Amino acid sequence: MEDKRFIISGGGTGGHIFPAISIAKAIKRKLPNSEILFVGAHNRMEMEKVPAVGFKIVGLPIAGLQRGSLIKNLMFLPKLFISMFKCRSIIRSFKPNAVVGVGGYASGPLLRMAQKMGIPTLIQEQNGYAGLTNKLLAKKAKRICVAYEGMERFFPSEKIVLTGNPVRKDLQDIKFNIPEAYKFFNLNRNMKTLLVIGGSLGARTINECVGNNLDLLIRKKVQVIWQTGKSYYDNALTEASQYDSRNVHIYPFINRMDYAYSVADAIISRAGAGTISELCLVGKPVILVPSPNVAEDHQTKNAMALVKNDAAIMITDKSAPDTLVSEAVKLIEDDERQVRLRINIKKMALPNADEVICEQVLKIAL
Numbered sequence: 001m002e003d004k005r006f007i008i009s010g011g012g013t014g015g016h017i018f019p020a021i022s023i024a025k026a027i028k029r030k031l032p033n034s035e036i037l038f039v040g041a042h043n044r045m046e047m048e049k050v051p052a053v054g055f056k057i058v059g060l061p062i063a064g065l066q067r068g069s070l071i072k073n074l075m076f077l078p079k080l081f082i083s084m085f086k087c088r089s090i091i092r093s094f095k096p097n098a099v100v101g102v103g104g105y106a107s108g109p110l111l112r113m114a115q116k117m118g119i120p121t122l123i124q125e126q127n128g129y130a131g132l133t134n135k136l137l138a139k140k141a142k143r144i145c146v147a148y149e150g151m152e153r154f155f156p157s158e159k160i161v162l163t164g165n166p167v168r169k170d171l172q173d174i175k176f177n178i179p180e181a182y183k184f185f186n187l188n189r190n191m192k193t194l195l196v197i198g199g200s201l202g203a204r205t206i207n208e209c210v211g212n213n214l215d216l217l218i219r220k221k222v223q224v225i226w227q228t229g230k231s232y233y234d235n236a237l238t239e240a241s242q243y244d245s246r247n248v249h250i251y252p253f254i255n256r257m258d259y260a261y262s263v264a265d266a267i268i269s270r271a272g273a274g275t276i277s278e279l280c281l282v283g284k285p286v287i288l289v290p291s292p293n294v295a296e297d298h299q300t301k302n303a304m305a306l307v308k309n310d311a312a313i314m315i316t317d318k319s320a321p322d323t324l325v326s327e328a329v330k331l332i333e334d335d336e337r338q339v340r341l342r343i344n345i346k347k348m349a350l351p352n353a354d355e356v357i358c359e360q361v362l363k364i365a366l
Contacts, residue, residue, distance in 0.1 A: 019274055020100075023361070037058065121364075164350025165277035175262065209324040225264070261282045264284050271300070290302070
């Protein structure tokens with residue numbers, strides 16, 4: 001196949017950005033001389049993360065609707081109009097052979113404009129409950145790549161391809177990273193390790209639960225790797241300073257998640273689709289705390305897909321303050337349950353999703 005040009009659009013959180021980067025890398029492996037342009041939203045984390053791995057990105061002024069903020073929502077339509085106009089200019093200038101949308105603010109206007117201009121589009125729906133934007137774009141999309149079965153209730157069945165969600169390639173060989181990982185985090189190999197991740201932006205409930213129960217974790221001799229998110233980092237340091245916290249390792253963001261996963265005996269996490277795909281691949285016992293602040297409560301639906309297969313434990317955001325950390329300690333101390341969860345979650349992994357999605361992108365390219 002001759003070299004081609006592709007636009008990949010979306011972002012806002014790591015759950016959108018890292019799959020997008022994985023798809024781009026898969027395309028480059030298949031077509032080394034292809035050109036790839038990312039389109040994201042101004043002032044969102046994709047504007048930093050995408051250039052860091054060597055891809056070009058253009059930002060749009062688009063923003064999502066804000067709950068409880070009438071003033072901010074009054075600016076939605078003007079920003080959408082400006083973004084649509086800019087998308088037309090981007091497409092005319094770059095002349096893509098296909099456009100991929102991975103979700104997030106920017107994917108809506110970019111894919112809608114591509115469809116109006118006759119450019120084939122592919123939607124990558126990461127969650128078990130489809131978002132409004134993807135449902136609106138589905139009618140004119142050429143392919144819809146999904147991570148869960150049963151998505152025919154949202155999309156035309158003839159367009160659906162079950163691919164799973166792309167995950168970072170470095171996670172497929174984490175078993176080889178354990179000695180280096182213990183050194184990287186300065187961990188004690190004789191202690192059990194709890195990994196706490198609230199997503200790339202952090203999670204208030206999870207952070208507060210851990211901060212309020214550090215004494216229990218320290219008393220139970222559980223060492224903690226704690227990704228707080230930038231906004232919660234300083235407060236977490238203050239919480240930890242009240243204790244003998246040599247075994248509490250706090251980071252705003254963990255760049256070596258392969259190392260973090262490799263040493264974890266148990267994990268506390270939100271239930272974003274990308275994170276769940278990673279957890280299935282690495283096969284670790286996990287307690288999921290779905291965020292209540294997402295559209296259609298899709299994180300609960302993501303979590304329940306694992307819970308019904310005895311592949312994860314779910315604790316609601318509301319009940320987390322009373323039960324989360326104590327349940328994590330119980331899991332850390334229950335080797336039999338850890339083994340059962342590892343086996344069951346591993347069965348749900350869909351590896352090589354990036355390669356499968358890449359094949360679908362190339363099939364629809366002009």
